[in-house]
Amino acid sequence: MLQNNRSLYSDSKDLIEEPIFYLFRPSGSHPPENIKKNEPHPLPNFTIEEWVTDNHKQAGISIWFGDSPSCSCPRRSNPNYPQEYRPQNGQGRDALVCKICDLKCDTTYWCRNCDIEKLKRQFRYWTSGNQLLDEFVQRTQLDSRSYHEYFEWIEPVRLRNIEHIADGGNGSVYKAEWIDGIRVIHPKKGQTRTKSIVALKVISCGDDIEILTEISRIYRVRNDLSDNNYGPKIYGFTKHVGLGKYALVMQYFENGSLRTYLQKHKEIRWIHLAYLASSISKGLKTMHSDGVVHCDLHSGNILVGYNSIEPSCCIADYGTIKKISSLASRKCGIYGVIPYMAPELFKGQPHSTATDIYAFGMIMWELSAGEPPFNQEEHNSTLMLNICDGLRPSIVEGTPDCWVQLMKRCWDSDPKKRPIASELEDLFEEWVYVYGRTSEFRRKCKEADEYRANHPRVKPKKRHSGATYASSFIQLPIFTNREIGTASSTSVVSIEGSKFDINAFGS
Template identity: 35%
Template sequence: MLDVCFDCKRPKTGDLCRKCISELLQPNWTSGNKYIDKFIQEAQLKANNSYEIIEWIPFNRLRNIEYLAHGGFSTIYKAIWLDGYINYGVKRHRNPLNYEDHKIAKEKDVKSPLNKNEKEGIRVALKSLKNSSNISDYFLNELKNHLQCMLSSNAAAVPMFGITQDPETSNYLIVMNLMNGGNLRSNLLIIKYNPLEKYEDLADIAYALLTLHKRNLVHGDFHSGNILCSSNVASINYISDFGLSRPVNQTINSNEIYGVIPYMAPEVLRGKPYTKAADIYSFGIIMWEFTSGIPTFNDRPHDFNLSLDICKGLRPEIVKGTLPVYARLMKRCWDSDPNKRPTADELNQIIFFWYNYYPKDFGNKIIAVPSEL
């Protein structure tokens, strides 16, 4: 028996009513680019649940745009989206805006400030890719792979609401849920972070990576700065930055090597194609970061000499107090031979076993942050 929409009484798919959805979506829209139009249209046609809907979001519906961070390929901003996303029950989800939101609107560095009569909206992140006014394979790759991971599991990739375009720069921006917890790297630097919560985070990350690999994708730039946390308490961890991710059988036609050197597998540093096993190597380095609370090799330049040493077998020193079973898995992940590294599926099985069958203080022991840090 088909589910029936509460409002229009017509059959619906999942939590979506196509008729009601069509009334909520902006009519006669265009991004001005046929590739982006096609991407959004196909995503809307395939959506079975509200969190799978991707929209064209007019830039003039964004307020309080503030700079957050800058990376090698992109710039991140935070903003308020006045309309809000389509939620269960086919309605727009918006939150009341507060005094602080209107106070921020008065700051000189804020673009498109809130008007006094605008009282509702949601906080979002905007990701602007360099030179995306000329649509590149890199930008489309980011969109497609991000959406694939969202379709596989809404707990793997940061929820993406849509795409917009800055009329001043003509750059396209991805509109995503704002992760209030920051990234994993910044959270691990907090000395009094609950150790057991760190362990639960590790399980989240392993699951997100498995989701990616089940889609036959590799990430290509997997490190703690690309893992975003929904909040500082009871956080869900999401993988971000899918620009370098791609199908396993597809290589980048370039002599350049992209990534953060301490997280890069030795075979990648030697110029070999990026594989799932290279993502696993990066996961092993993240495991070490959980035990130390600091980024790997942060005491030396990330240069050719470090790359050479990693290729010769240099790895982080095991932190005192790390349980042998944890250290063994970590070392397997960063083995010089990609064939000896565990798969994402095996990682999940092992961590799931630990989580369910070891004493509750197991996580406290394997990821305790040294007091001298």
């Protein structure tokens, strides 16, 4: 069995603190052959100090987290008192047991009994001013399985330096400094906070029931997506004092939306464009696998960050996300941005995973062109009719062939011919990651970069005053079969590689 931690490490000159946790592996497990004593473990803050066995039935690994408490239980007197992972019910799965209350913990540094009791004691000290919202936040705390999972009410006075960022169809977005900051796990301090810059998304709902319904949908999808790092993290709720409206407190992305990012970064290497598309496809796959359709996917609803050193995207604006089972055909109108909307939507058909894929195809084109689709067209019923008749943006010269073919499949007029999100994820995984630097796709990206460098671009035409890229409710025109199929060819957008100046876009 695992020896006492004092005797086990008493002779080590390099160790000055006791290990806080012991990890007991299932019967018959052995230490990995490629990890030796005192070498860093692949996971952060984990170090393999020594493996201890008893007739090869158990193996132990010490995990060093400094001298911080493992939970907030008031009965805890020894700050170095360990918790333990033990196999449960012979399933070979590790389970954390709090040594303070002897109850199972869901994750490291989170005892559902001790930590939730601490949150419950704070209920009487805060209120949002809305009983339903209070009950909702409290419920997320009572049901939480980790230190990071629950929502909290953030008093407006704890937010300062609030700046307006942008307006959208679902409300406005602000940037703010959160004095208390997000919850983090520190290697030595355990549960702590760090002052943070956050985004405030004003909720534009009406009465209390609508607010709670909106929040519930956001919370459900947020759990599905942010666990996989494909959605912005949501920390809780506050109230914008000036507007008197409730707001989501969310993860702030310094690079802003994909649309803004493409305007600021004029010459992006093609392989980096592929990284961006790949991360969007992963987010779509996660959503669609859970039976969720975004319903309003466009470059303004995609936020840009970095995964390691690679640019990465996550899908935002949960206000329009709905379960597939709840979608219904709307005959009078629809919500969205016309250039990213599939032709079947203009014919009164409901949103589907295929309409998200169509929008993804338009985003692929935007990545290749550096500007939103149809920015020189008025966004009206004529454009909708032309899209139904097969109008798509012209291919930018120099775009890799495989990119073009996939993009065309995504925006096919027949929803059944469009790829599904999992296929997109697999393709980009193969293109960008699997075959590494010797892949055919990387060779084509290099050729596309060279083509762009050798073909100077000129300033594009000014964006049409009637081109609108903020989500809005669109009254659907009534198209007859005669009208569809007679669109004028003069409406086709033409962007030649030698005449398009991405550097001048946005001026």
